[in-house]
Amino acid sequence: MKRPSLPELEHHQEFIGRHIGPTPQQQAEMARTLGFDSVDALIDATVPAGIRNQRPMDLPPAQTEQAVIARLKAIARKNQVLKSYIGTGYHDTFTPAVIQRNVLENPGWYTAYTPYQPEISQGRLEALLTFQQVIMDLTGMELANASMLDEGTAAAEAMTLLQRVNKKNPSSCFLVAEDCHPQTIAVVRTRAEALDIEVVVGDPEQLVGSTEAFGLLLQYPGTYGHVRDLQPLIARAHEAGTLVAVAADILSLLLLQSPGAQGADVVVGNSQRFGVPMGFGGPHAAFFATRDAYKRSTPGRIIGVSIDRHGNEALRMAMQTREQHIRREKATSNICTAQALLSIMAAFYAMYHGPGGLRRIAERVQRLTGLLAAGLETAGIRPVNAHFFDTLTLDVGGEQGAIVERALAAGMNLRIIGTEQIGIALDETTTAEDVDQLLAVVTGSAPAASCRERDDAAEGVPAALQREVDYLQHPLFSEYHSETEMLRYLRRLEDRDIALNRAMIPLGSCTMKLNATSEMLAITWPEFAGMHPFAPAEQAEGYQQLLAELEHMLKECTGYDAISLQPNAGSQGEYAGLLAIRRYHESRGDQQRDICLIPSSAHGTNPASAALAGMRVVIVECDNQGNVDLVDLEAKAGKHSSELAAIMITYPSTHGVFEETVVDVCDIVHRHGGQVYVDGANLNALVGLASPGRFGADVSHLNLHKTFCIPHGGGGPGMGPIGVGAHLQPFLPSHPVVPLPGLAPDNDVVSAAPWGSASILPISWAYIALMGAEGLTQATRVAILSANYIAHRLRDHYPVLYTGRNGTVAHECIVDIRPLKEASGISEEDIAKRLMDFGFHAPTMSFPVAGTLMIEPTESESLAELDRFCDAMITIREEIRAVQEGRLDAQDNPLRNAPHTLLDVTAEQWEHGYSREQAAFPVASLRRSKYWPPVNRVDNVYGDRNLVCSCPSIESYREPVL
Structure with missing residues (x-):
């Protein structure tokens, strides 16, 4: 047997394998399950050739956790x-x-x-x-x-x-x-x-x-x-x-x-x-x-x-x-x-x-x-x-x-x-x-x-x-x-x-991937945590190095020419990007350009951000496949040609597909004098494969709390830096106390601190350093693979609403619950609550299409966890079938009553037409490890009618009843 050389032994990729859930052997088998010879074949069938990167990202090779931590400590000491x-x-x-x-x-x-x-x-x-x-x-x-x-x-x-x-x-x-x-x-x-x-x-x-x-x-x-x-x-x-x-x-x-x-x-x-x-x-x-x-x-x-x-x-x-x-x-x-x-x-x-x-x-x-x-x-x-x-x-x-x-x-x-x-x-x-x-x-x-x-x-x-x-x-x-x-x-x-x-x-469009412990370590180091945002620049040499390196990393990941790290949330990134577009048009004497075209499938923050940036919103329709309707886009871009400021699109689309016509969309808008804003919410399906800054976009916000591993924190913190083309760089946010190099001091200001939530930026820096260009690309490929695997396993049980030209999805898929609801009365909310009995958080409900569930597995989930989730969804489908066939009561069934608490199943009286075991242990694996929801289904209507937003009185802390 040939003994490996020392360089071969030292060139290891343990972290990439720890971040990505399925093993290489499992990835190959998953691809074959989908009918492809390899993951490469799946990617070729899914990601349009016209947007694929022509060169690899210029990033250092993947480093070990020990090396990254050591280098980060050296930066911190500066x-x-x-x-x-x-x-x-x-x-x-x-x-x-x-x-x-x-x-x-x-x-x-x-x-x-x-x-x-x-x-x-x-x-x-x-x-x-x-x-x-x-x-x-x-x-x-x-x-x-x-x-x-x-x-x-x-x-x-x-x-x-x-x-x-x-x-x-x-x-x-x-x-x-x-x-x-x-x-x-x-x-x-x-x-x-x-x-x-x-x-x-x-x-x-x-x-x-x-x-x-x-x-x-x-x-x-x-x-x-x-x-x-x-x-x-x-x-x-x-x-x-x-x-x-x-x-x-x-x-x-x-x-x-x-x-x-x-x-x-x-x-x-x-x-x-x-x-x-x-x-x-x-x-x-x-x-x-x-x-x-x-x-x-x-x-x-x-x-x-x-x-x-x-x-x-x-x-x-x-x-x-x-x-x-x-x-x-x-x-x-x-x-x-x-x-x-x-x-x-x-x-x-x-x-x-x-x-x-x-x-x-x-x-x-x-x-x-x-x-x-x-x-x-x-x-x-x-x-x-x-x-x-x-x-x-x-x-x-x-x-x-x-x-x-x-x-x-x-x-x-x-x-x-x-x-x-x-x-x-x-x-x-x-x-x-x-x-x-x-x-x-x-x-x-x-x-x-x-x-x-x-x-x-x-x-x-x-x-x-x-x-x-x-x-x-x-x-x-x-x-x-x-x-x-x-x-x-x-x-x-x-x-x-x-x-x-x-x-x-x-959760679809929310990218809940692994936030590795080694990526998180630096946020509490005093060299990063203890610094005032207005400290003299010479005292922040370590921060300045980290920010510059992260900007380079993000430019390589997106294809843009410049990055602003000031926006401290995705919504603020949208806002900052649109303001840059506004300033760009003003600099050219085009103050009248204030129309923002937005597809009907867009995230809700998109039209809200456009309005906040002083733009008028015009909706562009989507076709039956979930793509931007080019005929409607051409008509509306032409109608508003002299007033067109921008279009905001999400890519891959919010419907979970790679639109083949994205370059055409960019060309149409540019031809009428507008700028293209690509929402970065779905960048997890692009990094290493395609770059918005190269296929026609002018600006994107980058959700570091999604694609680049800053954790959600129960609803925040987030970071939403923006990447822009060179023509928009002069209009990036600056700061009145700490003017940013290369920018006019009176530029717009979108966050209170010059670099937003700077102390969590080491997380994304560490993630990119640990993964390198090869690891980041592999992560994107597996995110797409895992989403298609779930879509394939669920396809015979739930309709998959949108797919691309070869029947594949991007990094997320939407399953349609509307036909099941019509046949059984069971809604997407019932399924979401029933998943809690299986120990799962629900997928995204009723967005972007009412009556659906949008599922995104990310690259970090193991094949076993993907299967466990699919098994739960398939078991739930069988329970819906039992309702359809009358074997379970239309009202008193495990879905309508979900979630079930420990008090429910241990109560002296059990008056349901299904067993306690079915309520609490619908699959055998739950007997080994079981999460018990602490409350039953919450009454939203009652809460809306009786708004109380302060801590309840001590008298209200009583024993729960059944």
Whole structure:
């Protein structure tokens, strides 16, 4: 036997084999099952030759996990993480270890999907409901959603909400206080311009009453640290017909009177200070709270309390952005991803500390700030802001440069304001010794006495604004202060959910693939997690290297010429891409180009994003095979030729097929002067085989939380960078605080941080480095293979709705339940709920076609898991047949009653016409390992009619009934 050489031994691909589920032998057998001689033959029959890549991706070969981790550590060491006193909405914090280990680093939490199927999401829903309670309590508002992307985006959403709900003032003017954070002002300006809203930035005391406006945005405390009583100003605004949004610091609300108590109509902010690392800008969970009267206009997701079919309490998403699929361009927002994982962390942080512990943290920060202010005054430096919570602004004149240099030498970053001021923001991690060092840095000499020995702290909070502990009085915030109780509570909630660590999540268009542990390691390394997004560029050399390398990787994967990493969600990527198209047309004098063509099958965020970018939506029909109707496209492109801005298509199509005419679609739109936007949701079927930037597209957003392995986190975080052609590169987003190289500083701004949720970008970098060009291509091939395998196994039991020219599908398939429903009364929802009894999350229901299930297996699922899922679906089909033939009652059957809980099958009485065994153990393998849904089917109608979005009273925690 020939012995392998050392290079052959060292050129191993263990990780590729660990990421891709089916073995090479199984892949070959799967292809033969489909009637193809090889996987190559399947790909040739499926992916149109006209779009195939002509050259391989220019990426380094696949590396081992050990090599990737070592290289990532070397990159991380190039970051210099100094003590940050920059503030501006970002502050250092301590993540409790019990939360870091058991939530942030736990795949049971970070690999779960958005809780659209509530029965198997009760743990996450309870945590998100708790987050809403925290926000409602601290802001003093009646209603809160389950988080937003960042504070800037939340403020922009507040602006559009106030315009919608202000029926008394038809003005198109929005006022913004000049002491709002600069990144917030920039995001608001970008949002407003496309919607023809005039933004006026200035002193609100001068503007209110003198400028007709539908809304006003205030910062509390102001970006320079000022703490002001907002009540008189808000009252004046209301008298003038102006509604008021307040961007508030969450930690300050533990000591300061709530904005709600002062009359605010909307309160937004960032919950990052509640245990979430700065991470060079994100991800962080922003909050959005408002009046109950505005609940129907509130963007994002709202978790509500409902009941299940036995009347037991059950949670669900009471209002959610799935409304986009109904309202489309009339949707109130394009937001789809929330920051679920981060809001969950913030909620647990509040529970772990409780109202008393949180209060002590805030009081300590405020006391240290007072000691710093007093020490500075003793040295003859009076802060600009007499009232403060944690931030001081100092006039230092010509000493600014010297002070900043001394700070850097001492390992500190201060905020540089203009040419003669500095800002200092303290936080939870600041110590008394840090305050002494700050005094030495600012004054140039060590203080006479340590602040630990002084008791002369300045009182920063005016008496009228001091707040009692009137928040977090629910028992949830008093019962989990010991680590033992917290640990067990986290485990109880985790056990109530299905995540990827339990089973396949076969959701079409959502790509729930393996998020390998080695890819996740770096997100909690302090070199990445501890950095402020506005730290000096020379301190972020490691980040800059990683970002540049990732941009190159993504350009190779997509064929585009430039990448923007700023959009922090797929919806924001769509928005940023359309804004780039808008700016491109404007630069050519084509301001009239505002028509966006969108196929009828498109994701709901597409028309919503187009409307948000100031475009008018025209729908293009699809033919009977699910393809864009070229005749209709040609007609509508011709009709609107002089006004055509863009077309938004998804490729492969949302119907799960590779459209043969995609190049023709691009050519038609280009011929009429438009640009082509390809939604990157289905890039998992393209990487390595075809590149949108090469077959005719001008821009795409790239869902890093799908194709490139950032996990869904129960509904977020996400990242939606955009790739563009060279002609659109000048119009990519920049940033007001950290202008991005090669871009005009006044370009649009779509996220609060320069590089969006930068701390999760190492995940995608690691995935691509581990896979290399060969592995990425192989992953795409197996994703297509696995989808076709499922379609083949299910074809004789459920009609497959759409296929390509050779009868194959792309990386997902749609099975049609409508004929079965007509014959048996069993719906796609019944099948989705019954799959829970088999331990599976349901496929995507009724999208893009009502009455269907869209299934996507991804490349990461093993052949055994694919078969287990197919066996479940086939067993369910036999149960439907039993209903059709009268062997099971049309109403009392395992499908209509699904899911079945442990209480159901252990109850003393069993009154169904089928056995307990069929209910709970429909296949034998479940006897070895069984997931028990914690609640029965949730009553959505009841929840809509009785909206409760706060934690239930303690009396409601009673024994469930049958």
